[in-house]
Amino acid sequence: QVQLVESGGGLVQAGGSLRLSCAASGSAFSINAMGWYRQGPGKQRELVASIISGGLTNYVDSVKGRFTISRDNAKNTVYLQMNSLKPEDTAVYYCNAPGEKPFGYGYWGQGTQVTVSS
Numbered sequence: 581q582v583q584l585v586e587s588g589g590g591l592v593q594a595g596g597s598l599r600l601s602c603a604a605s606g607s608a609f610s611i612n613a614m615g616w617y618r619q620g621p622g623k624q625r626e627l628v629a630s631i632i633s634g635g636l637t638n639y640v641d642s643v644k645g646r647f648t649i650s651r652d653n654a655k656n657t658v659y660l661q662m663n664s665l666k667p668e669d670t671a672v673y674y675c676n677a678p679g680e681k682p683f684g685y686g687y688w689g690q691g692t693q694v695t696v697s698s
Contacts, residue, residue, distance in 0.1 A: 582606035582687040584675050589692030592665055596696070600660040602675030602689055614658040615683045616649060618671035618694075625674070627683055629660060643669075665696045 588600040600616065615630040629649040630638045637649050648661040658675060672693050678686035 582677060584677055584687055584689035586673065586675055586689040586692040589673060589694045591695045591697065594665060594667055594696055594698050596665050597661070597663045598665065598694060600662065600673055600675075600692060600694075602658045602660075604656040604658070604677060613678055613683070614649075614651060615676040615678070616658075616660045617674045617676055617684075618669075619674070620668070620671035623671070627676075628673070630683060631658065662694070665694075667696045667698045670694060670696050 583605045585603045586600060588598060590598060592598055602614065613630065613632045616628045617625050618628050619625040626640060628640050628643055629647055631649045631651055639647060646662065646664045649658065651658045660673070662669065672691040674691045675689045676683060676686060678684065
């Protein structure tokens with residue numbers, strides 16, 4: 581069994597920054613592919629950023645240049661640095677560890693709320 585625990589959410593003014601963390605634990609679990617999703621009010625959950633083995637990253641267009649996904653394999657932790665935050669970034673953010681499956685499958689964290697005020 582794999583556990584994912586997110587932290588780092590909160591309330592921030594537009595233009596501010598937050599760093600989310602997702603700590604993974606479980607038997608023989610090591611980070612391979614990891615993703616950050618978000619679900620805003622009345623919106624579908626969307627993949628915001630992902631990182632795969634080798635460090636290749638991908639971002640949804642709306643966050644390119646503002647968000648950075650990274651990981652620390654020694655700590656089994658993935659981060660999402662969010663800069664220049666906008667009110668439309670307000671959402672619950674979830675980390676996803678798909679394992680050998682596509683993103684959106686596998687394990688999920690409990691989510692952390694990010695609220696950006698204007």
